[in-house]
Amino acid sequence: MKKLYDFLTSLDLGIWLVSGVMLFLGIGSFIAKEGSAINDVPLFIWLTQAPPAETWWLWITVAILAVLALNTVLCSIESLRAKWQRGSFLIRIAPQLMHLGFLLIMLAHLSSAYGGFKDGGPLPEGGAFSFPDGSRLDLVKLDVQIGPMGMPLDFSGVLRHSTPSGVIKGTFSPNHPYFYKGFGVYLKNVEPSPVRTALVEIHREPGAPLALAGALFFTVANLMLIWLRRGKRAA
Known part of the structure; x- marks a missing residue:
């Protein structure tokens, strides 16, 4: 030994x-x-x-x-x-x-x-997804600033979150994710056309x-x- x-x-x-x-x-x-x-x-x-x-x-x-x-x-x-x-x-x-x-x-x-937890993908303006606890997050509106070359310069989104305790209104942008019970909702990119669509990632990192x-x-x-x-x- x-x-x-x-x-x-x-x-x-x-x-x-x-x-x-x-x-x-x-x-x-x-x-x-x-x-x-x-x-x-x-x-x-x-x-x-x-x-x-x-x-x-x-x-x-x-x-x-x-x-x-x-x-x-x-x-x-x-x-x-x-x-x-x-x-x-x-x-x-x-x-x-x-x-x-x-x-x-x-x-x-x-x-x-x-x-x-990791999930995400394209989410059109007006679309929604659900968290594991059943609450629903709606992407109410996407704001996009387009540069002279036709590329997005800045973008953000308005959110409405329907939770068991009530409705929460929030926003998210590339450097300002939306957080809920340890989950982070990140706005990675926005496609302005043909339909405004956000590329969203959802992470939960307990460590x-x-x-x-x-x-x-x-x-x-x-x-x-x-x-x-x-x-x-x-x-």
Whole structure:
């Protein structure tokens, strides 16, 4: 058991695991066929519904990432045990914050892969679609500014959302999506003719808050390490 534990806590294992992730993601970039739905649906839906010939490399990548997460946790525990009585608090805690940020980002992707939602497509002016809770979102009006070359320069849409708690009126534009209970409705493009039609995407990313927290921890830890090393060079 001790040999297994030492193996799982080794830095060499972490390096090999990261190399394995990069290798199989590289293989997957060549295996993915044109028209693959990997970017159009939550990841776990694609993994369970696509043919094994297209998904095997990602299953291996997920397994490697699981071992890498275990390696990160165990390395953090061993690092704290070894350095708890040495150096300043910042020196002890900075690498662990970096590890925590990495783990939170992994957990965020896992959460979105399992509980995420992706849908969308063309929606004409006056059209509507329904959310999973049964509420109805109507595209009341599209406003488009056409440039001299006949291309849209700016566009936005007026929305009416019929929910169980009442009617909500809102708008959306390329940089200002409409949000409802964790769902984001994004206006990607507008075709002005023959009928004004919006290209709409609907996303739900339950892992977004965790990803933001992980990125903040990772950034703060890196800034702390840069500051500590700068202090050492000055000394």
